Amino acid sequence: MSHRPVVEKPNEAMRTCESHNTGDSMNTRRRLPLALLSGLGLLALAGCAEDAPQDTWQPAGPNARMIDDLQQPVFLVAGIVGIIVIAAVAWVIIRYRDKGQAIPEQTHGKPALEITLTVIPVLILAGVAVPTVGTIFDLAKTDDTEMIINVTGQQWWWEYDYPSTGDNASYGIAEPIVTSGQLVIPEDTKVLLRITSRDVIHSYWIPKLNGKKDGVPGRVHLLRLEGDTPGIYAGQCTEFCGLSHAYMRMETIVLTRADFDAWVANQLAPYESPQEGTLASEGEQVFLQQCARCHQVNGIVDSQGNLVVSAPEQYVVSGAAPNLTNLMTRNTFAGATWDLLKAECRDDVWNASPEQFGARYLAGVSEECLNQKDLREWLRNSPEKKPMYADPAKLAETGGKYRGMPALGLTEDQIDALVAYLLERK
Amino acid sequence: MITTGSKLLYGLGGGSLVAAILWFIANDGGSIGSVALVFLATALIFFGAIASYTRDGHVLSTDVAAHASSAANQPSVARSLWPIGTAISLGVVVVGLVSNPGIFKVGVALVIAMLAEWMVQAHAERSSADAEYNERVRGYIVHPLELPVAGALLLAVVVLAFSRIMLAASKDASILLFAIAGAVILAFGTLLAVKPNLNRKIVGGICGLALVALAGTGVATALDGEREQLTIAAEEDHFSHRECTEEKGYADKKAARSVGSKSSVAATITLSGGVLSAEVDGFTGPQQSVVLQRANPSTLVFVNEDEGYRRMVLKYGMVTEDLGDGVTRDVELEACTLLVDKGGQQAFTVTIPKPSFAATEPYSITVPGVEGRIEVVVP
Numbered sequence: 001m002s003h004r005p006v007v008e009k010p011n012e013a014m015r016t017c018e019s020h021n022t023g024d025s026m027n028t029r030r031r032l033p034l035a036l037l038s039g040l041g042l043l044a045l046a047g048c049a050e051d052a053p054q055d056t057w058q059p060a061g062p063n064a065r066m067i068d069d070l071q072q073p074v075f076l077v078a079g080i081v082g083i084i085v086i087a088a089v090a091w092v093i094i095r096y097r098d099k100g101q102a103i104p105e106q107t108h109g110k111p112a113l114e115i116t117l118t119v120i121p122v123l124i125l126a127g128v129a130v131p132t133v134g135t136i137f138d139l140a141k142t143d144d145t146e147m148i149i150n151v152t153g154q155q156w157w158w159e160y161d162y163p164s165t166g167d168n169a170s171y172g173i174a175e176p177i178v179t180s181g182q183l184v185i186p187e188d189t190k191v192l193l194r195i196t197s198r199d200v201i202h203s204y205w206i207p208k209l210n211g212k213k214d215g216v217p218g219r220v221h222l223l224r225l226e227g228d229t230p231g232i233y234a235g236q237c238t239e240f241c242g243l244s245h246a247y248m249r250m251e252t253i254v255l256t257r258a259d260f261d262a263w264v265a266n267q268l269a270p271y272e273s274p275q276e277g278t279l280a281s282e283g284e285q286v287f288l289q290q291c292a293r294c295h296q297v298n299g300i301v302d303s304q305g306n307l308v309v310s311a312p313e314q315y316v317v318s319g320a321a322p323n324l325t326n327l328m329t330r331n332t333f334a335g336a337t338w339d340l341l342k343a344e345c346r347d348d349v350w351n352a353s354p355e356q357f358g359a360r361y362l363a364g365v366s367e368e369c370l371n372q373k374d375l376r377e378w379l380r381n382s383p384e385k386k387p388m389y390a391d392p393a394k395l396a397e398t399g400g401k402y403r404g405m406p407a408l409g410l411t412e413d414q415i416d417a418l419v420a421y422l423l424e425r426k
Numbered sequence: 427m428i429t430t431g432s433k434l435l436y437g438l439g440g441g442s443l444v445a446a447i448l449w450f451i452a453n454d455g456g457s458i459g460s461v462a463l464v465f466l467a468t469a470l471i472f473f474g475a476i477a478s479y480t481r482d483g484h485v486l487s488t489d490v491a492a493h494a495s496s497a498a499n500q501p502s503v504a505r506s507l508w509p510i511g512t513a514i515s516l517g518v519v520v521v522g523l524v525s526n527p528g529i530f531k532v533g534v535a536l537v538i539a540m541l542a543e544w545m546v547q548a549h550a551e552r553s554s555a556d557a558e559y560n561e562r563v564r565g566y567i568v569h570p571l572e573l574p575v576a577g578a579l580l581l582a583v584v585v586l587a588f589s590r591i592m593l594a595a596s597k598d599a600s601i602l603l604f605a606i607a608g609a610v611i612l613a614f615g616t617l618l619a620v621k622p623n624l625n626r627k628i629v630g631g632i633c634g635l636a637l638v639a640l641a642g643t644g645v646a647t648a649l650d651g652e653r654e655q656l657t658i659a660a661e662e663d664h665f666s667h668r669e670c671t672e673e674k675g676y677a678d679k680k681a682a683r684s685v686g687s688k689s690s691v692a693a694t695i696t697l698s699g700g701v702l703s704a705e706v707d708g709f710t711g712p713q714q715s716v717v718l719q720r721a722n723p724s725t726l727v728f729v730n731e732d733e734g735y736r737r738m739v740l741k742y743g744m745v746t747e748d749l750g751d752g753v754t755r756d757v758e759l760e761a762c763t764l765l766v767d768k769g770g771q772q773a774f775t776v777t778i779p780k781p782s783f784a785a786t787e788p789y790s791i792t793v794p795g796v797e798g799r800i801e802v803v804v805p
Binding site (some may be wrong): 078141143147148150152159161163164165166177178192194196198217218219220221222296298303307309312313318319320 | 558690691692707708709710713715717718719720721722723725775777780781782784803805
């Protein structure tokens with residue numbers, strides 16, 4: 001037998017208060033459906049983004065498609081289960097809400113029900129596990145690799161080097177190619193990335209081409225990448241890696257085989273010094289004095305004709321700095337965070353049709369298209385633009401080494417000359 | 427009035443004042459030490475004044491009977507070892523001063539510990555006329571420190587003695603010893619668990635004897651030295667991996683077969699049939715060239731499938747060392763494994779600072795005494 005609590009007759013003040021509460025309660029009841037509808041509407045709208053270069057639901061290669069083929073049915077199953085659960089919970093909440101009725105009979109243990117409710121999820125999970133495990137194994141295959149690229153993460157940019165060994169030689173890679181920010185691969189080619197890191201754990205992810213893979217110091221992790229349509233595919237580091245993690249972006253460029261061959265030939269072309277007496281020639285001297293300590297430009301020589309080899313291991317915690325030999329063949333700089341192209345020129349490349357894309361990308365960065373604003377700001381004071389623990393007063397704990405590019409204190413004349421020099425690095 | 431208790435404080439205070447003046451003179455007006463000593467003198471004289479004011483706890487200096495019965499006038503309840511301990515510690519300090527900074531630091535720590543113990547015991551013994559109560563007072567203060575330190579020291583003695591014994595015994599004997607020691611400890615523990623009412627004195631005696639035997643054997647074996655193989659390995663500088671030549675010598679077969687870092691290596695280099703080849707994750711088939719990233723720790727594993735002891739050597743350029751006074755010398759950068767017997771494998775991790783195009787000689791992996799090489803490319 002249940003006992004209901006004795007409720008005393010409320011006094012006037014309580015009545016007044018009650019009437020207010022009732023009004024609030026009614027308002028809340030009216031607002032709740034509106035809030036729910038608004039939430040659902042926003043959720044639906046979130047899926048309608050047009051400019052979503054990192055949309056994992058728009059695969060552009062066989063590996064990403066494999067993942068998509070798995071996630072579509074899994075999301076369907078999860079959605080159905082979710083709706084059933086939410087509907088059941090809602091029905092119970094509404095049907096058995098407190099209307100002053102007696103408390104129902106309390107029971108403990110319904111073996112048949114409990115077993116059923118255990119077996120059903122097990123069967124669902126088992127059903128999901130079969131294609132999941134199959135996909136994982138398919139994604140881990142490496143025996144059909146056609147090209148290998150080493151990918152190295154460091155705070156806060158990605159370096160790519162193309163070995164000249166193995167099958168890579170058949171793509172004209174006679175010498176190792178080192179680049180950063182933008183990874184360039186030929187279309188319909190099974191590329192295997194050997195991912196590692198020089199400092200902390202990073203994670204490489206180009207959503208439209210494959211899943212993510214961690215870059216861990218001292219370990220080499222393999223990730224397949226293949227794009228079937230020429231274009232630019234964006235991604236970003238997905239493992240929190242320090243102060244400028246949000247600025248550690250990357251792009252993968254898919255080119256037709258002919259365009260890729262042209263890109264390789266350009267990357268391996270010998271260094272050409274700027275013409276004597278030009279602003280770019282002055283910039284070369286500035287580069288040698290200020291930048292060559294960390295940044296490599298292949299083939300550059302000093303005034304005595306000696307090959308200049310950078311020594312980033314002496315100045316930077318990670319021991320590496322981006323190779324700038326062909327900087328202006330890339331569309332981005334500083335960890336692919338800023339565009340080297342002005343907005344309209346960038347759009348020309350990004351929005352080009354697959355047939356036109358290669359030519360526009362290979363054109364590189366012209367003087368007219370150069371995003372002078374960001375590049376000059378970077379040269380003027382890079383830590384202000386991208387936080388990099390580069391305060392000279394706080395280097396004791398890193399043995400005097402920077403975690404990024406420090407402010408070099410360049411004059412405006414030096415920056416003019418440097419920009420002119422860099423514009424020739426194609 | 428100068429009471430019995432305040433004499434010492436006034437005396438120390440006065441001494442501190444004199445010391446402050448002397449310090450000031452000796453250090454040409456150096457103020458920090460003088461100020462500290464003046465502060466010390468002030469504090470001591472202040473405490474002396476309090477002792478005078480309270481007449482050492484309201485006992486009149488003329489009240490002979492009260493003095494005679496006061497706690498401070500009771501004889502020590504036990505002989506104290508702390509004075510001699512302090513003396514020995516001071517001896518350690520002196521020895522450390524003339525020999526080794528480490529010994530000096532240990533001596534200072536011992537002096538502090540001995541004085542602290544002495545002070546606490548003196549305080550406790552004058553708490554009351556009841557010796558048992560005084561001992562409890564001492565325990566409250568120092569047991570929270572004494573017991574963990576004593577436990578740590580005991581553990582250190584056990585670990586040090588045991589490790590000396592294991593390093594001195596031959597490999598086979600050490601395995602046997604380890605098994606026997608483990609079995610005896612297990613059996614003794616089981617006995618204690620099964621028969622919890624065993625005579626405590628007997629158990630304590632057995633443990634004490636075992637500890638003494640262990641410590642004695644440890645000292646004896648430490649004096650005798652490590653086993654021959656380890657001595658030879660140390661003489662050949664194996665532990666620093668500096669000898670990258672073909673010399674014959676000691677190879678630790680167990681170590682060669684227990685590579686812990688082979689799960690994710692940059693390359694596995696195999697010597698088989700007198701031919702070197704590289705296996706690299708992602709590349710199909712044996713390779714004659716390996717690409718290693720610049721300034722990135724890369725682990726290389728060497729597998730010896732041929733007869734005899736072999737080691738892998740990686741040469742990765744030259745650096746110029748600054749020896750000071752404008753003197754420099756060129757040093758070849760190289761890394762190598764231990765000698766590896768047939769069927770064994772060893773790894774090392776190397777960070778190559780410069781790209782290979784910067785070197786006059788190509789980077790390479792070789793095995794001394796074997797023809798052929800693996801090219802190492804560092805972009």
